[in-house]
Amino acid sequence: MEYLDAINEHLLRFSPDALIVVDDGGLIRFANETVTSLLGYRPSELIGRSLSLLIPERLRERHISHVDRYVREPESRDMGAQVGDQFARRADGSEFAVAIRLAPIRVKDRSFVAAAIRDVTERREFNEALVAAREEADRANRAKSRFLATASHDLRQPMQTIRLLNMAMQKMVPQPDVRELLQQQGQAIENMVRLLNALLDISRLESGAIRPNIADVPLAKVFEELRTEFASIARTRRIDLHFQATDLVVSTDRILFYQLLQNLLGNALKYTDEGTVSVACSSTADALTISVEDSGVGIPKDKLERIFDEYYQVDTHGMKRMGVGLGLAIVKEVARLLGFSVRITSQLGEGTQARIRIPSRQIVVRSTAAQAAALAAGDPDAHRRERLLLVEDNEGVRVATELFLKLEGYEVLSTSSAAEAQMLFSPLRSDDVVIVDYHLEDRHTGLDVLFALREQSGRNVPGIILSGDLQSVLRRVDPQPANCRFLSKPVDTTALLKAICELSDIRLQNA
Template sequence: AQQSEAIESMTRLLNALLDISRLESGAIQPVAAHVPLHEVFAKLRSEFESVARTRDIDLQVEDSPVVISTDPTLFHQLLQNLLGNALKYTDRGTVRMRCDTDDEGATVIIEDTGIGIPEDKLERIFDEYYQVDTHGTKRMGVGLGLAIVKEVANLLDLQVRITSKVGEGTQACVSIPARFLVAAPRAAAEDPAMQNDEEERSRPRLFLVEDNDSVRLATELFLKLEGHETVSATSVPEAQTLFDGFRRGDVVIADYHLDGKHTGLDMLLGLRERLGYEVPGIVLSGDLPTVLRSLKTPVAKCRFLSKPVDTEALLEAIAELSAA
């Protein structure tokens, strides 16, 4: 019953918040900008290095001088899903990301030494809700990551090809046509994206903690499409590592029921004790009345919202806490 409720909640959230049909129908329109791959790679390395370190996986991200014209948020999300998948299905060894170029364009390659995918399953991996059998090993999620990769790639007019051998690993290749390659980066004064750097730095970063992979994925993508720099974690220990980079003005968004030992509110209060000030936070719950009744005292600079999330209420809470 609990699993059924989690999937139902995730489905409602996707319908209200993201819904893959928005990608399929063209409701999300890419906005092209000059995107230096070394910046995208650096952000992904920073985002995933703590996860890799915790799991004793050698994460190798090679620098690249390539600059492309594409939607930066959607392109980042595409690579984020592929890199996250590689780490999720690798128990030991290496995950490597690099970019190769030739006359036809550029190819971002993400390869791992993970469990691999059977040949007869490869054609189904982009289907919604499909997950490869992991031989009894528990993997979080319900199989939406690669379905979103497919839709985002279609939207950006990119090609994604995956090859794999069971027991040896998997390679994901994102082909970028030559027409999207920028010959040379424009000067900072000529690049609108560079002109907006100061404004973007002044916006709060969002630290999302959600143990349901699909809900986390949908929420994170929504927040990024709204222009918020967002990082996420699936557990309290993983979040504690992310919090090493927490700075004043950042906002925590956490599910209330994280695991049997911790709640999102406990985690937020612990972070406040650790940093010595009232860190702004948003706590989400599918049983909000019960959560509110359990509070003995009001929690300052904290907003409690129901799940599935009302997107307008979430954005209003972020704006309110950021201005406080």
């Protein structure tokens, strides 16, 4: 205890913070030795002088209001709203950012304020760098979103043209050897489409540009669409493709959910030479599990932990490399967005099992009769040939689409603008189906065209909307209009024909 006074005096004089004591008149009554290194004044030069000496002139008016407020409500606290919000003035006139801690002192009948002052220039610069980095990241994200929107439209347009022209030529050319070449070309085109879709999808998912649009999604309907999409691939590879019957409905984003299953099923077929690929469901009290199982080449145990990494592909023991390794990375991101979990198990040489766990709160049950009714429409081979009205501002896409549809046996009228559509398509026939690109150069959307034609005819004209950025469009169009289908570019020709058929069946049922 005999050294206590000396220790206190030493700490006060040589504290790491500059310490000053100001009386109720704003005059400095004490300053420790640290003020010299921080402010450039010797303690004796400050005693008896106004505290405003240490405040930059531009901030003195604000400082007076701070002092007045503190005198009314004295307490130990930080001065100023934020770190780096306060500045002090050195003896040489330079300014620097400070943090100031205030504490009231009462000595006999006099009131004083003790202030601990610390240089926070580095911290302030760090905070400013963080803010600048955050703003730059936000700008980069906005630029990325703009790029993705442009790429989705501009890159998909020529792919749409090439795909449709290839399908048309396959129908027109009689020579078997030329048809075989066209089929090989078609396969290359499909590979390009899948790669483009995967690159754009993973970029949009990682940028946060996609938000789930929740609705009731019948599993039976999704399974039927997957069966239609992958049936020809399964036949070509001599694979038995099986889907379990179900009457369950999942509350989720239909597009993302389909994409998740599409990637898992595509992987299963890709790595199965012969055998089976099956999609099944099983329920417990707390979850529904959808499994996609194959009898393919399998995955080594030491590779399983990396299969969800972007651009990673497992060594398939001599099999040709397929894709760029984005399918399961997309599955992981989509599952995260939807609140699902995905688990992959595999045995080398015996096959792979992908299991999607969906929480029970997202499951709805409906009757088998309702399920059967939902699947009643859509046989592409059992419809009459309607007249199709095509609106597409890209000439190459328009010519290719019109050629393909005419070869399918349809009567087609086509135009490039909304204004021409209203004149060319007047009067509308009862069996007309409108096919229109969502993004048109004359500042109209495909929906604008469809709604104008509906108003002109006084009825719900069936419409198919095509878009290279379908997910963004669907999020802007909520709810979706009745008697309408939305398809992604480059359009899958089977899906296009099926949509025409479904809309025609709906029209006949309502007639």
